[in-house]
Amino acid sequence: MTTRTLRIAMNGITGRMGYRQHLLRSILPIRDQGGLTLPNGDKVQVEPILVGRRENALAEIAEQHDVAEWTTDLDAVIADERTDIVFDASMTSLRAGTLTKAMKAGKHIFTEKPTAETLSEAIELARLRQETGVTAGVVHDKLYLPGLVKLRRLVDEGFFGRILSLRGEFGYWVFEGDHQAAQRPSWNYRKEDGGGMTTDMFCHWNYVLEGILGSVKSVTAKTITHIPTRWDEQGKEYPATADDAAYGIFEVAGPSGEEIVAQINSSWAVRVYRDELVEFQVDGTHGSAVAGLRNCVAQQRAHTPKPVWNPDLPATEPFRDQWLEVPANDDLDNGFKAQWEEFLRDVLAGREHRYDLLSAARGVQLAEAGLASSAEGRRIALEPISL
Numbered sequence: 278m279t280t281r282t283l284r285i286a287m288n289g290i291t292g293r294m295g296y297r298q299h300l301l302r303s304i305l306p307i308r309d310q311g312g313l314t315l316p317n318g319d320k321v322q323v324e325p326i327l328v329g330r331r332e333n334a335l336a337e338i339a340e341q342h343d344v345a346e347w348t349t350d351l352d353a354v355i356a357d358e359r360t361d362i363v364f365d366a367s368m369t370s371l372r373a374g375t376l377t378k379a380m381k382a383g384k385h386i387f388t389e390k391p392t393a394e395t396l397s398e399a400i401e402l403a404r405l406r407q408e409t410g411v412t413a414g415v416v417h418d419k420l421y422l423p424g425l426v427k428l429r430r431l432v433d434e435g436f437f438g439r440i441l442s443l444r445g446e447f448g449y450w451v452f453e454g455d456h457q458a459a460q461r462p463s464w465n466y467r468k469e470d471g472g473g474m475t476t477d478m479f480c481h482w483n484y485v486l487e488g489i490l491g492s493v494k495s496v497t498a499k500t501i502t503h504i505p506t507r508w509d510e511q512g513k514e515y516p517a518t519a520d521d522a523a524y525g526i527f528e529v530a531g532p533s534g535e536e537i538v539a540q541i542n543s544s545w546a547v548r549v550y551r552d553e554l555v556e557f558q559v560d561g562t563h564g565s566a567v568a569g570l571r572n573c574v575a576q577q578r579a580h581t582p583k584p585v586w587n588p589d590l591p592a593t594e595p596f597r598d599q600w601l602e603v604p605a606n607d608d609l610d611n612g613f614k615a616q617w618e619e620f621l622r623d624v625l626a627g628r629e630h631r632y633d634l635l636s637a638a639r640g641v642q643l644a645e646a647g648l649a650s651s652a653e654g655r656r657i658a659l660e661p662i663s664l
């Protein structure tokens with residue numbers, strides 16, 4: 278029996294992430310499966326309210342997906358006492374303002390990352406959550422990906438022995454937009470609009486490193502704009518003012534304080550010679566694993582070959598064949614939907630969500646420190662954040 282309906286105002290729903298991952302892959306499937314079933318058997322339904330700037334686009338999406346309500350008045354929907362949750366997937370630069378208004382109005386919030394453009398704003402948001410007592414969740418989608426769920430399981434089972442290092446490769450070629458349209462929005466390449474690889478990805482890398490290995494203690498990064506000129510959605514040439522690649526080294530403290538070195542390359546100016554668009558290799562004394570978005574392969578110490586360096590001979594070892602697939606052993610749903618469901622259960626139970634605004638603030642801190650490290654040409658130690 279449906280006992281309650283949660284009304285969720287979804288801002289930025291015409292965007293790439295808002296539409297595909299949050300509406301299409303998360304909230305509509307939750308609605309269409311009849312909502313969430315609580316431990317006592319009761320059902321809680323969800324009802325999205327689409328929020329954006331363009332009436333036509335909103336009306337079209339609402340019609341197409343049988344959504345009853347949409348509005349261009351963000352302030353009114355935040356103030357509306359019937360709204361339970363405010364979700365934001367709009368442009369990064371507008372986020373802190375929207376989240377602040379929503380929490381002050383007593384709404385629970387779920388939001389895309391980064392939560393803010395500066396660390397002080399991100400900390401302010403975490404403080405406001407503490408004051409208002411609302412439930413706040415920030416997208417930590419990578420930790421819900423099947424590949425990373427398998428990798429985390431290997432860590433939990435002690436597969437690696439002592440973990441030594443992590444190497445990550447993220448990226449693909451994003452077209453400039455002149456001869457072929459770019460496959461990402463142009464604001465991503467303008468610093469003044471909140472764009473940039475470091476701002477975008479280091480907040481992901483912070484929770485990935487925390488979630489798999491331990492807390493990040495320092496960063497040394499080189500950020501760069503490889504492609505200085507791009508063409509926007511209207512075919513107009515513009516200067517790319519934001520970094521489109523970031524090469525980072527992160528010192529991580531494992532659970533017993535052991536030092537783990539993580540290196541992650543992030544680039545929108547790289548061509549893919551990998552199995553997936555992001556891949557992480559973890560090496561430990563007893564085993565190693567490589568995880569992508571979906572797959573994870575592992576190699577134990579006992580199965581480790583003994584290569585001998587000899588450039589005069591062709592490689593005889595079939596290195597890739599020497600790894601074993603790690604099975605899912607479970608039904609791993611879309612990561613965004615899985616986190617939404619967990620968040621909604623937290624809202625209903627009146628408790629905090631584990632991936633909150635403080636974790637998001639550490640992500641923003643890492644991005645800021647990465648940019649500063651590159652600008653100043655030095656390693657930056659990260660101070661613990663307290664509220």
Ligand SMILES: NC(=O)c1ccc[n+]([C@@H]2O[C@H](COP(=O)([O-])OP(=O)(O)OC[C@H]3O[C@@H](n4cnc5c(N)ncnc54)[C@H](O)[C@@H]3O)[C@@H](O)[C@H]2O)c1
Pocket residue numbers: 288289290291292293294295329330366367368369371389390391416418462464477
């Ligand atoms: N979790 C992830 O893996 C992931 C991936 C990509 C982007 N993101 C984040 O999601 C957010 C949206 O990114 P996207 O790629 O979907 O961008 P997008 O440009 O496709 O969508 C942005 C949305 O904001 C709206 N918008 C743009 N300019 C606006 C303005 N001036 N005023 C009001 N609304 C405006 C657009 O209409 C659209 O609905 C960003 O904060 C980004 O960092 C997260």
